Amino acid sequence: MRIVDRTVVETVEMIRTIDDGHDIAECVRQVCGSPRAVANVLLALTSLARLDTLLLDNKWAPALRLIVDLNRAVQNAAERTSRRRGH
Numbered sequence: 001m002r003i004v005d006r007t008v009v010e011t012v013e014m015i016r017t018i019d020d021g022h023d024i025a026e027c028v029r030q031v032c033g034s035p036r037a038v039a040n041v042l043l044a045l046t047s048l049a050r051l052d053t054l055l056l057d058n059k060w061a062p063a064l065r066l067i068v069d070l071n072r073a074v075q076n077a078a079e080r081t082s083r084r085r086g087h
Contacts, residue, residue, distance in 0.1 A: 045067065
C-alpha cells in the first residue's frame with residue numbers, strides 16, 4: 001500500500017468593475033428589459049420581506065408602498081383577465 005499526500009492550491013482572482021458611465025435610470029431600463037434581472041430583484045426583495053427588513057427598517061417604506069401597489073396591479077389585472085375569460 002502506498003500513501004500519496006497531495007496539496008492543491010487554487011488562486012482565484014476577483015475583479016470588480018464599477019461603471020460610472022450611467023445613472024440609475026439606465027440601470028432600471030436595463031433591468032426592466034430582462035425578465036431574469038427582474039426576477040433576481042424580486043427574489044432579493046422577497047428575502048428582505050421574509051427577514052422583516054422591509055417592515056422594520058423605515059428606509060424601505062417608499063419601496064414597500066410600491067411593492068404593495070405592484071401586488072394590487074397584478075391582482076387587478078388577473079381579475080380583469082379572469083372576467084374576460086368568463087370565470
